[in-house]
Amino acid sequence: MAPPSGPVRAPEATGGDAGTRIKAARKEVGLTQQGLAAAVGVSRQTIIAMESGDYAPSVYLAIKVARALQAPVERIWG
Template sequence: MSDKPRENRVREHRKAAGITQAELARAGGVSRQSIVSVEGGDYAPSVYLALRLAAALGTTVEVLFPLNEEG
């Protein structure tokens, strides 16, 4: 298993919602750079942040961060 967090669907859902990284960052209580890192798969958010992002995007954590059982 690599050190890089697994892929996620945050960017896809953010764009579908029509909000910017800065707007999502405000909703999550983090910096825009944190959202950039999450979307790029460079940072795995805390459970709390994942829940806040899911709520802001009108979806669930499981949809944003699907488990990949192959790894």
Template structure:
């Protein structure tokens, strides 16, 4: 059975976190602005940027669209 709630990454993905942070800054979003845009907490955005959180495919698509990029560019 799949766990309920957020999933912690088994290994940190620092490169993806750096790409997410860079794309967010290019889009001129704060962590809070991005969080509101994709309807998650700011802590979730922080966890993605530190590589500690593996988002669902649905959330990854929402983040990529909000930042004007692709899932592959952020997590690929």
């Protein structure tokens, strides 16, 4: 019987900060949520979840989002 597992998430001390940074950077580059979703190839719901919740995207999605927002991955999620 395996213990709880699943994707590695944000450390507690930084939980939720990435979402705030994503939202700020998105506005900085002048994109709507739907615009960012289209730019990186995911649904709007995914962008909403990323901005508002404790959410750990796959590294490939994170890289796409970081490029759209003109920042390195580490600056948003690190």
